[in-house]
Amino acid sequence: MPDVAPALVLRGLWRRFGAKTAVAGIDLDVPAGSFYGLVGPNGAGKTTTLLMATGLLRPDAGQVWVGGVDLWADPVRGKALLGVLPDGVRLFDRLTGAQLVTYAGLLHGLDRPTATRRASELLAAVDLVADRDTLVVDYSAGMAKKVSLACALVHAPRLLVLDEPFEAVDPVSAANIRDILAGYVRGGGTVIVSSHVMDLVQRMCDHVAVIAAGHVLAAGTLDEVRAGATLEDRFVEMVGGRTGGEGLAWLRTSSA
Amino acid sequence: MVAHLLRLKLTLTANGLRRSAWVLVGFVVGALYGVSVLIGSLVALGYVSTQAFALREMTGVLAGAGLVLVWWVVPLVAFGLDATMDPARFAPFPVPRSRLLVGLTLAGLLGVPGLLTLLGAVGSTVLWWREPAAIPVAIVGALLATLTCLLGSRALTGALARIVVRRRVREVGAALVVIPLVLAGPVLTRLIPAGYSLRDVDITPVVRVVAWTPLGAAWGLAPDVAAGRWGQAAGRLLVALATLAVAALAWDRSLRRALVEPVRETTRRRDRGLGLIRRVPATPLGAVYARCLTYWARDPRYALAVVMVPVLPIVFALVDPGGGFVLMAAPLSGFLMGWAISADIAYDGSAFWLHVACPVRGVVDRWGRALAAATVAVVVVVVLSVVSALLAHRPGLVPALVGSGLGMAGCALGVASVASALVVYPVRQPGDSPFSMRQGATLPAFLTQIGGWALVGALSLPVTVLAGVAVAGHPAAGWAALVVGPLLGAGVLAVGAWLGGRLLDRTGPDLLRRLLAMT
Structure with a gap:
């Protein structure tokens, strides 16, 4: 590990929703300057x-340190150090793309x-120049993701936290975004x-953590975690749940 | 397949009720209300059934046609009332269209409105107990009419779906429907006394004509048979059946289109440049202010509140023409404009995350929202004060009304700034129907409203008293109100924004969690 203060430290994070424990004691160290991938099956507690970790949901227990600042205490x-792209939230969609990114900048x-100036440059970088004056409510899912990313970047944060940033984004834009992120790192x-998407994480990230059922199963550099195999194989091995494709015999003989 | 669709409808209803106790309570209250209306209507029909033939015919045809009209028109504006059985959702399944049509029509019966309509329609045959020969015909007519309700509403929504789906049309349409509804009450109270003089006017021709229209034909069968007008009965049966056939065909056509090319919004709205955001001071406070003010103009849920303002004095003037009631318009609208921000965060919905994620103090959020609402409120209060003082022929009261209106607005803003930092409740999401009151967690919402209103009333008491004294005939008190009102309002707002901001610093993430759970 490099000799720098970690960008993000999670200690003993817990969160329950009613009877369901979503996150059960997560510890994580994200080194400064790393490109960190968080992988896990659906419902693992990633979101x-x-x-x-970004101050949007109060933990039942545990601490979050962002660049050495106790996030929930201060x-x-x-x-101010964080740029966030949450998943599954609305935007202030009666603003145009340019207005929304500028708004985020002014709030910061x-x-x-x-x-x-930054709003214009960011909209150009995520291929939204043609739609900068369109209301966000009329954006497609992929365009909304891209404008959210621009909002997360506008104040030049030290740490960028992106939840499913490539979902619904077309391949060309995704490649552009990967370049932006690589340059940022x-x-x-x-x-x-x-x-x-294991393949994406494997190509992009230098560190990775595998989360399942609210626990960290493995964390470290990409090579440490995948231990010679592909990330996907290691992931399946750790998380389990492969059914081996048995049953569903009727699916093989086409009834048509 | 038809049985599957009916079972699906029942399952969806049951699962919806299981989600929360409050939804169940709302459902039961709604059902009880519906049943009480049904019982009231049946009692009224029973009474009418002892009256002269002409009155029975008029009641049956006009009330029946009105019922059909409601079925046809309400779904056009009340989008979101029941989208559970939206035909477009069946697009992926290889269901024969004819069965889908029958199944969805009958599924429309399996709900409180459908069942009540069926029972009411069949119950209306009581009108003809004195002519037993007409009763079977009346029952057939009732069933035809119920089918006309169901098929007609489906056909019209289907045919217009491609127009109504356009957001702008829907938003404007909502405003155009809500305003007449608000005005309907007072207008009726003025018309009813006038109606007494109409008693001697014969409206039988109206009934005759309505009974020939698609709305009333099915209801005209029984009176025709009872009166022995067989030829006319056959003609109206023809009209009723043709209506059903046309409706079924029209729905079938729109269903065919809905299944292969789902409706989607195609127009895009644009706004050049940065708008208000470019004109405010470049601070977080200025940004929040500009964003909120933009929403007051652009989000129909806010815009509707502003559009309603000119309606207020008209309503008051109608209720109490030439009287002093109209003087309430300015203070009341000040209160309403101010209290509007109690739902501000709820209107944001999960978009509120941006405020939580940014290093913005709660007090900045509070002031930004309050100042945006205050900007609108000041204009509204001043204009309404002048208009209502002129309407009441008491121009000397303008200072008292302005003072009291601004005082009310400030107090409401202050209290709402605290309340909305503590409680969020489900509101209509942008684009929902203006009639769809979201259910769930209504008790805290209700308590907040009542408690907040009481507090605003108490805090604004000084300026209300001064304005009252001015109305009683002491002009000096009016000028005092003009001074005291804005000062009092500003003071309460300052305290409210400070306190609300302190609270919001702590509660922001918790509010966001509840907003996320609602979407």
Whole structure:
């Protein structure tokens, strides 16, 4: 591990929803300057963990440190370091794309020339120039993802937390976004992405954590976690649940 | 297949009720209300059945035609009332269209409105107990009419779906429907006394004509048979059957289209540049202010509240023409505009995450929202004060009304700033029907409203008293109200925004969790 203060530290995070425990004691160290992938099956607690790590959901127990700041004790200082793209939330969709990104910039305390200039550049970078004056309510799912990403980047955060950033995004835009993120990491930023596309994580990330049923099963550099195999094989091995394709015999003999 | 669709409808209803106790309570209350209306209607029909033939014919045809009209028109504007059985959702399944049509029609019966309509229609045959020969015909007519309700509403929504789906049309349509509904009550109270003089006017021709229309034909069968007008009965039966056939065909056609090319919004709205965001001071507070003000203009849920404002003095003037009631318009609208922000975070829905994720103090959020609402409220209060003082022929009261209206607005803003930092409740999502009151967790919402209103009333008491004294004939008190009102309002708002901001710093993530759970 490099000799730098971690960008994000999670200690003993717990979160229950009614009778269901979504996150059961997660510890995680995300080194500064890493491109960190968070993988896990559906319902593993990835989204809940990321919401708690970004100050959007109060943990039942545990601590979150962002760049050395205790996020839940000093949220204003912590959140200034964070750029967030949550999954499954609405946007202020009666604003146009340009207005929304500028709005996010101003909320982060940027001055107007900076906010407007960065908004234009970001919209160009995520291929939304043609739709900058369209209301976000009329955006497709992929376009909404891209404009959210622009909002998360506008204040040049130290740590970028992205929940399923590539869902519904077309391949060309996805490649552009990967380039933006890679450049951001080269420039000293830290990125955490959650995904269940193993191939993507394997190609993009240098660190990875496998989460299942609210626990961390494995975490470390990509090579440590996959231990010689592909990430997908290691993932299936750790998480289990493969059925071996038995049964469903009727599906093999076409009844038509 | 038809049985499957009926079972699906029942399962969906049952699962919906199981989601929360409050949904169940709402359902039971709605059902009880419906049953009480049904019983009331049947009692009234029973009474009418002892009256002269002409009155029975008029009641049967006009009330029946009205019922059909409601079935046809309400779904057009009340989108979201029941989308559970939206035909487009069956697009992936290889269901023969004819069975889908029959199944969805009958599934429409399996609900509180459907069952009540069927029972009411069949119950209306009581009108003809004195002419036993007409009773079987009346029952057939009732069944035909019920089918006309179900098929006609499906056919019309299907045919217009492609127009109504356009957001702008739907939003404007909602406003155009809500305003007449609000005005309907007061207009009727003015018309009914006038109606007494109409008593001697014979409206039988109207009944005759209505009974020939698709709306009333099925209801005209029984009176025709009872009166022995066989030829006319046959003609109306023809009209009723043709109506059903046309409706079934029209729905079939729209169903065919819905199954292969689902409706989707195609127009895109644009707004050049940054709009208001470019004109405010470049601070978080300025940004929140500009965003909220943009929403007041652009989000129909806010815009509707502003559009309703001119309606207020008209309603008051109708209820109490030339009287002092109209003087309530300015203070009341001040209160309503101010209290509107109690639902501000709920209207944001999960988009509120952006405020939680940004390093923005709660007090900035509170002030931004309050100032945006205050900007609208000041304009509204001043205009309404002048208009209502002129309507009441008491121009000297303008200062008292402005003072009281601004005081009310400020107090309501202050209290709402605290309340909305503590409680969010389900509201209509953007694009929902104006009639769909989202159910669930209505008790805290209700308590917040009542408690908040009481508090606003108490806090604004000084300026209300001054305005009252001015109305009683002491102009000096009016000028005092003009001074005291804005000061009092600003004071309560300052305290409310500060307290609400402190609370929001703590409760922001918890509010967001509840908003996420609602969507």
